[in-house]
Amino acid sequence: xxxxxxxxxxxxxxxxxxxxxxxxxxxxxxxxxxxxxxxxxxxxxxxxxxxxxxxxxxxxxxxxxxxxxxxxxxxxxxxxxxxxxxxxxxxxxxxxxxxxxxxxxxxxxxxxxxxxxxxxxxxxxxxxxxxxxxxxxxxxxxxxxxxxxxxxxxxxxxxxxxxxxxxxxxxxxxxxxxxxxxxxxxxxxxxxxxxxxxxxxxxxxxxxxxxxxxxxxxxxxxxxxxxxxxxxxxxxxxxxxxxxxxxxxxxxxx
Numbered sequence: 001x002x003x004x005x006x007x008x009x010x011x012x013x014x015x016x017x018x019x020x021x022x023x024x025x026x027x028x029x030x031x032x033x034x035x036x037x038x039x040x041x042x043x044x045x046x047x048x049x050x051x052x053x054x055x056x057x058x059x060x061x062x063x064x065x066x067x068x069x070x071x072x073x074x075x076x077x078x079x080x081x082x083x084x085x086x087x088x089x090x091x092x093x094x095x096x097x098x099x100x101x102x103x104x105x106x107x108x109x110x111x112x113x114x115x116x117x118x119x120x121x122x123x124x125x126x127x128x129x130x131x132x133x134x135x136x137x138x139x140x141x142x143x144x145x146x147x148x149x150x151x152x153x154x155x156x157x158x159x160x161x162x163x164x165x166x167x168x169x170x171x172x173x174x175x176x177x178x179x180x181x182x183x184x185x186x187x188x189x190x191x192x193x194x195x196x197x198x199x200x201x202x203x204x205x206x207x208x209x210x211x212x213x214x215x216x217x218x219x220x221x222x223x224x225x226x227x228x229x230x231x232x233x234x235x236x237x238x239x240x241x242x243x244x245x246x247x248x249x250x251x252x253x254x
Contacts, residue, residue: 001025002048003079005086006033008056011065012083014074021066021074023083032060041089041111042082051086053094068195072238084195091197092125127200131170132158134244135183137208140225141248142179143232147221153233154222155241158201171204179223180214183207189247192240201240205248 004024006013013033014021029035029052038050059065068087072080089112096106096114104118115122134156135142143154159174161167168186175183189203213223226232228249235241 002027002050003082004029004038005049005051005083006030006035007051007053007087007090008065010068010087012068012071012087013059014064014066014071016062016064019074021071023075023079024063032056032063039089039093039108039111041086043111049082049086051090053090069238072236081193084193088125088195088198096123125198127198129161129167129200129202130158130194131161131167131174131202131204132156132240132244133171133175133183133186133204133206134189134248135175135181135206135208136248137225140227141245142181142208143224143226143234143245144178144220145222146219148219153235154226154231155235155239156244158241167202167204171206175206177217178215178220179211180216181211182209184209189244190240192243194240203240203244205244 002025004026006024006029013024015024024030029038033054033056035052035054038052040048041051042049068083071083075083093114098104099106099116099119099121100123101121102116102119104116106114106123107117109115109122113122113124142157144157145154149155157175157178159170159178161170165173171186172183175181183206185207187205189205191203192201193199194201215223231245234245
């Protein structure tokens with residue numbers, strides 16, 4: 001049965017089933033929603049996944065508009081990942097209506113690419129790659145509070161990879177620019193799609209070498225080293241920052 005990932009200003013349409021959510025399934029968009037034309041973005045032998053957008057606000061009982069991040073805790077993990085991909089496809093479609101070469105209209109060419117109807121230029125979704133790193137100093141870890149954080153918690157040093165820069169070079173640069181510290185022994189941890197709106201987070205561990213914390217570039221409000229038994233409020237479980245912190249905390253228990 002096809003799944004429909006229907007969005008309204010960044011919110012996802014979900015059905016309630018007890019304390020969990022489901023994505024709407026059917027042969028076409030629900031009759032109570034005025035959708036734009038659904039786009040097929042993923043297909044498997046068992047189902048087809050569509051994404052579309054609506055301005056419709058009012059929903060019947062049992063349905064709700066929910067912020068995509070909030071669905072992490074109620075949707076099955078593979079459905080949450082598909083919802084993230086759907087959001088990125090919708091963002092890509094909205095921001096690539098016209099060709100950047102000749103100004104012609106862009107049309108879907110494959111489920112994840114568009115082609116100019118006039119000059120044939122083809123484009124794919126472009127990801128913004130960012131690093132995030134947990135810096136260890138003995139039994140302590142460097143945690144930071146960024147000015148951009150909407151809530152009062154400590155996370156990890158993070159930043160976007162610049163053109164011509166390797167991931168490891170970016171890790172060193174971001175730590176140096178944000179905290180004034182020098183690091184070594186950079187170790188890959190894992191990666192995570194981050195569809196807010198088109199991101200890829202790449203996580204690392206690293207070791208402190210030298211320097212005193214200096215908040216030089218203005219991006220951080222606070223930064224300090226913390227022990228495992230004296231942690232401040234940390235990010236939610238859906239984030240790569242929390243995964244790195246949990247991995248570090250777990251080292252002492254293994």
